[in-house]
Amino acid sequence: MYMKSNCPICRGAILHDLRICEKETIIAGISKREIYRIDVLDTCTPEELARSALYVLADHVYNGISTNELCNILKEKFGVLEQYCCDLVQQLKIELDMYCPDRQHLYYVETRSP
Secondary structure (H helix, E strand, O other): OEEEOOOOOOOOOEEEEEEEEEOOOOOOOOOEEEEEEEEEEEEEOOHHHHOOOOOOOOOOOOOOOOOOHHHHHEEEEOOEEEHHHHHHHHHHHHOOEEEEOOOOOEEOOOOOOO
16 A cells, blocks of 8 residues: 655655555454554655556556546555545656546647658
8 A cells, every 4th residue: 555755854855655455353243453563665656656557457448438437446456545546647748748638537648740
């Protein structure tokens, strides 16, 4: 799961890929969950995550894809929390040369030859 924070040095946005380990105990029919370890697997900028996502998303992104569908793919494939999907979709739009005229679907910018 990716969690957003700020770099302590440059104050820029960074994302941490976290693995949360929890243990569940059931006593007298009551379930109790306890987090016993959190590991930081990776740290990157939103731009770096967007670029690495491009390789995985190449088979999934198409002209006219809905932003909701893209968010679902980001959550499923990358573990991105829903609250960060919009920021990542904006970065992917830039990296993929896409635009969103109706704020619901993404389309590739057509290149015009001279």
